[in-house]
Amino acid sequence: EAGVTQFPSHSVIEKGQTVTLRCDPISGHDNLYWYRRVMGKEIKFLLHFVKESKQDESGMPNNRFLAERTGGTYSTLKVQPAELEDSGVYFCASSQVALAGVYSNEQFFGPGTRLTVL
Amino acid sequence: QKEVEQNSGPLSVPEGAIASLNCTYSDRGSQSFFWYRQYSGKSPELIMSIYSNGDKEDGRFTAQLNKASQYVSLLIRDSQPSDSATYLCAVRGGSYIPTFGRGTSLIVHP
Numbered sequence: 001e002a003g004v005t006q007f008p009s010h011s012v013i014e015k016g017q018t019v020t021l022r023c024d025p026i027s028g029h030d031n032l033y034w035y036r037r038v039m040g041k042e043i044k045f046l047l048h049f050v051k052e053s054k055q056d057e058s059g060m061p062n063n064r065f066l067a068e069r070t071g072g073t074y075s076t077l078k079v080q081p082a083e084l085e086d087s088g089v090y091f092c093a094s095s096q097v098a099l100a101g102v103y104s105n106e107q108f109f110g111p112g113t114r115l116t117v118l
Numbered sequence: 119q120k121e122v123e124q125n126s127g128p129l130s131v132p133e134g135a136i137a138s139l140n141c142t143y144s145d146r147g148s149q150s151f152f153w154y155r156q157y158s159g160k161s162p163e164l165i166m167s168i169y170s171n172g173d174k175e176d177g178r179f180t181a182q183l184n185k186a187s188q189y190v191s192l193l194i195r196d197s198q199p200s201d202s203a204t205y206l207c208a209v210r211g212g213s214y215i216p217t218f219g220r221g222t223s224l225i226v227h228p
Contacts, residue, residue, distance in 0.1 A: 004161070033215075042122070043162070043206070043218040056215065091161070107216075109154075109161040 002026070004110035006092050012116045018080040021113045025074070025094030031055075032075050033095075033107060034067060038088040046090075049075060050097075082117045089114050120145045122209050124219035133228050137194040141207030141219055144188070151183055151190045152216060154206040162206055166192060197226040 005024045013019050025032045034046040046065070047057040051072035060067070064083070069075040079086055093107040121144040131137045139153075150169055154162035168174045168181040168190065180193040190209075194201055204223050208216035 031214075040220075042220045045215045048215065056213075059215075106164050106167070109163070111159070111161045 004092055004094050004108050006090075006110040006113050008113060009111065010114045010116075012118065013082055014118050015084055016081045018078065019082055019115060021077045021079075021090050021092075021115070023075045023077070023092030023110060025092070026108055028096065029094035029108075030072070030097045031095040031107075032069060033093040034075070034077055035091040035093065036088050037091065037112075038085075043091065046077075079115070082115075084117050087115055087117045120148075120209070120211070120217045122207055122217050122219035124205075124207050124222045126220055126222060128223040128225050130225045130227060131197050133197060133199060133226055135197050135226075137197045137201065137224055137226065139192040139194075139205050139207075139222050139224065141190045141192075141209075142188055143190070143207075143209045143217075145209065145211055145217070146185075146188065147211045148185075148188075148209045149212065150210040150216075151181070152208040152210070153179075153181060153190075153192045154208060156204045156206060156221065158203075194224075197224075199226050199228055202226050 007022045032049040037043045045059040048055045049069045066078045089112040091112045092110040095107045123142045153166040155165045156162045166181040168183045174181045178195045182191045204221040206221045207219040210216040
């Protein structure tokens with residue numbers, strides 16, 4: 001079974017440009033999460049989808065970030081316009097919803113997209 | 119502000135020794151505790167989860183939790199060079215969103 005995949009693996013853009021990151025969760029996983037790790041810091045939560053709905057977007061830094069999950073499958077995270085402080089590694093994770101409706105404890109992470117804004 | 123603290127390391131141990139990784143957390147309401155292993159350039163991989171005080175063993179790994187002291191640790195017995203990685207501690211309270219530490223770099227030298 002394929003794990004969580006992310007594209008691209010690396011992206012280098014100039015300040016002011018737009019970048020779109022993509023995440024494909026594990027098939028059948030309703031929950032999809034975006035995280036970001038800035039160099040030297042800890043991994044921080046950005047937002048959470050349950051199927052196509054945004055469950056929690058409290059971690060999104062500002063309105064330059066837009067996440068979508070149309071159809072409840074893959075998700076995109078767009079940064080427009082990118083700023084220098086947006087540089088970091090963006091991780092996506094997914095998890096199942098157990099039959100009882102309780103969130104599975106295990107989140108499976110993708111390899112991340114390393115974004116560099118120059 | 120919920121915080122999870124880890125010594126960044128690197129922690130260097132000889133092959134075959136026990137590696138001890140420590141983590142403290144600030145939120146007394148935390149209920150779930152996780153250890154992830156991350157090889158350079160790879161995705162974090164969950165290796166242990168623990169929910170109640172005491173020890174939990176899985177192969178060469180033992181997680182220890184002390185809620186009174188707000189402390190969770192990971193012991194790796196018979197350390198191997200392949201265990202060299204960054205180990206992330208993550209703590210979760212009532213929500214499903216974990217708070218991560220910055221990770222401890224472990225180096226196991228032959």
